[in-house]
Amino acid sequence: MVDIHTHILPGLDDGAPDLEQALSMARAASAEGIRKIIATPHHANGVYNNPAESVREAVEKLNEELKREGIPVELYPGQEIRVHDDMLDAWAREELLTLADSQYILLEMPSSRIPSKMFEWVHELRLMGLHPIIAHPERNAEVVKNPGRLAELVEAGCYAQVTTHSLLGGFGKKIEEVAWSLCKQGLIHAVSSDAHHLELRGFKMSETYSRISHYIGDSATEYYRQNSSNILDNKPIAIELFSKVNVKWWRKLSNLFH
Template identity: 65%
Template sequence: MIDIHTHILPGLDDGAPDWEQAIAMARAAAAEGITTIVATPHHANGVYHNEADVVKEAVARFNERMNTEGIPLTVVPGQEIRIHDDLLDAWGRGELLTLGDSRYILLEMPSSQIPSGIWDLLHELRLLGLTAIIAHPERNAEVNRHPERLAALIEAGAYAQVTTHSLLGGFGSRIEHAAWSLCRQGLIHIVSSDAHHVDRRGFRMQEAYQRVDQVLGSRIKEIFRQNATSIFYNGSIATVENGEKNGSIWRKISTIFRKC
């Protein structure tokens, strides 16, 4: 399994605070069958900056430690980048990272709203050959009120990642409901843990995929799993179109492989 959104690097943000916790997270990830992790420390969220060089160096140290400890886990660099006015200039200065050196870049919106500048940003990113993945839209209040606005962002070329804890009720019933609703509307493409700690906010990837299998079916689960792999290998992401308009959710499921 591949997990494209985690906070496993020790001491860089509000994820693992030290090596002991980071190694405990790594062991927990390996134990549930995760083989590859994209480390995505917060960038420009008002507290943490974690520029590209810092993350790359931390990832190199982390993989050395995985070898020393005998933990079968590979970590590649990334960032969870808060959408901010300086983002494109930061890219130009070489401060930003894509996910595992792919063309996919993980963007975080504030929890209250969709930033007004996101439309221009998506356009500019595409001109740079980058494709945005929106982190956990189920936790965004404006998306919850207006899911059609997330649909418009996807129409504009973005993809969306739901968090395992949201699907499993870890953030409460409102966010759980929102997460499944977005999935049913075909507005989610990837499941990731956004893991911060070994217990309180662990990985739960296996559990989440099992729940997706039960609720949405094995075909959707496989699409989500394959999409995480596709990101890692810089391939194309599959989208899911639902059949709600025809009165039968998932009856008219089809996959369209969008070349970006």
């Protein structure tokens, strides 16, 4: 299994605080069959700044420790980038990382809204050949209120990643409902742990995929697993395998909310 969004690097953000806990997280990931993990520390979110070079160094160090400890997990560099005005310039300054050096870039919106410049930023990133992946849209208040807004972002060229903790009810009933609904509507392209902490917010990828198989079907699980693997390998996301977004339908629904 591949996990594309995690906070496993020690001491960089609100994820693993030290090496010992980072190794415990890696052991837990390995125990549930996760073999490849993209480390995505917060970047430019107002609290944490983890520019490209420091993430690469931390990944290299932790990979060495994993080898030394015999933990069969490999880490790849990434960031969870909070969208911000300076983002495109930061890309030009080579401060930003894509996911595992692919064309996919993980973006975090504020939890309260979709920024007014979001579509402009997405357009620019697409022109640069990048594929934005929206981290946990099910936790964005504007998407919760009107899922059609996420459909508009998908139509603009974004993909979306849902968090295991959301699907398992860890963020409350409403977010759980929205998370499942977005999956069923074909608005989600990847499932990831966004793991921060073993007890409070662990991986639970295996458990989540079992539930997805049960509630939506094995083809959905296969679709999400394949997409995470494709993201890591810089291959196209296999949208044809599962339900395509019915943009016209979402537009109509979206208009009702405007």
